[in-house]
Amino acid sequence: MALDLFNSLSGRIEEFAPAEGNKVRFYACGPTVYDYGHIGNFRTFVAVDVLRRYLRQSGFELMHVMNITDVDDKIIRNANQRGVPIGDYTRKFEQAFMEDMGTLGIEQPEQISRATEHIAGMARFIRKLADKGVAYQTEDGSWYFRIDKFPEYGKLSKKDFAGMIVDGGGRMDADEYEKDDARDFALWKAPKEGEASWETEIGPGRPGWHIECSTMAMEYLGESFDLHAGGEDLMFPHHENEIAQSESLTGKTFARHWMHVRFLLVEGQKMSKSLGNFYTLRDLVLMGHKPSSIRLLLTSVPYRKQLNFTFDGLTQSANSVERLRNFKLRMETSTWEPGANAEVAAMAQTAIGEMRASLNDDLNTAQALAAIFDLVRDVNAAADHGKVKKDDVPAILTALGKFDEIFAVLKDEDAAHVKAIVDWARAEGLEEKISPETLEMAKSAALSDAQVEELVAKHSEARKAKDFKKSDAVRDELLAQGVVLENTKDGVRWKRK
């Protein structure tokens, strides 16, 4: 059973396999660190995270490279407004982005690279393009890529440029006034007053948008690699330009497989600041939503489908996560009769088989989720009828573990993450944005698991002695600290609110 993945380059679903052995070498476009990451950014990063987790579960070794774009127009503009060097400005948002990745359970790529630390490599790249006659310098010192030297231009985004009128100098953009062809794109921008600039072998200036990805991808992955991913908007012009400059240089296929994640909608509309439906991850947490709810909602719709991100959906996802966690808790805390039931063991096998078959089908996460909920329902029903035996439980927990290797929502770390965001909001003077629900969720972060267990034991002891006054008091104490204690016929269990 192999992974079938849609390839934007061919426009078809193809079996995905690395070119060399067991190692998958891939590149995913990372963030431009000019602001806090928003929920749309994270749909893409979560989708790539599901891919990498699934590849690893499938036995592949990974070399995943992600760039941090820490120099661009917006960064320069914003840093200038604040009167700080761009490095000071970007460091803060890069740090925030890394924290947000952790909050959402997104794994770190094997290699994270900053654009500003690869300037020399980019200049060398452009020099080589110039040597090949596909790059030219204009009078102001900027460098451009000559599109008409790359006949395959448009092959990824399926744009047909044949017959297009390409007169030079048609546009008088400040940055582009001397291009030979309207389609030519900037490889290198000449220095301007008040802008960051580097001295390089091709002259002073700063890199254009696309050159960083080609340069860093080749540095860490080689001239040709397995897969390149990013948001759908990057297909054109960004990825198209990466292909043009890279393949012009090497004559080899740049990335064999391209994956593009579709944009999400927020409350049925394109997310935009003017519509007032623009949310960063931190906004959502401060409004009272758990990171795990957000992650599940983001993964519940396959990456090539438009996802409608709604607050109602967030509530639904929160409840779904609850159900999954409760099931796991039941498996872990109940007492079981000795023995084994082949029927139950088979349920675990089936669930994982179906989950993997679904993910193999172009990462159909919605269907994979259904397989796990089937397991939850079937095993719960079996347990209600006393059909689950002691020896069946490890197989079920293993299945849940396999599920969580991909979806990463079972382990409850919400309180700690929420707490960190509350602390951040206070430090930033955003106190008024913190909702009561958020505070409630953060509460239990003050208690470690061991501390909770201690109190739970105290409660159970008192309860066993039928000292209900005392047991209730302990339960109330826990609740006040954000921990819910439940007595069920299967035993006592607790969870964070």
Added chain:
RNA sequence: GGCGCGGUAGCCAAGUGGUAAGGCAGAGGUCUGCAAAACCUUUAUUCGCCAGUUCGAUUCUGGCCCGCGCCUCCA
């Protein structure tokens, strides 16, 4: 205008040429010192509309209506 995607129960959403996964919400029930929760059962004669192909279409073809995306350094 060019290219592309989608319209499935109250909401989110999968899927197949043979008659509709899953989740959430709702309803009923079980359990329980109290709480709270949990669990179980149940919920679309029907898949935007109209034709066509077919023994049979939600699934294929054509048309129409509606929503959405990219084509402007926004993931």
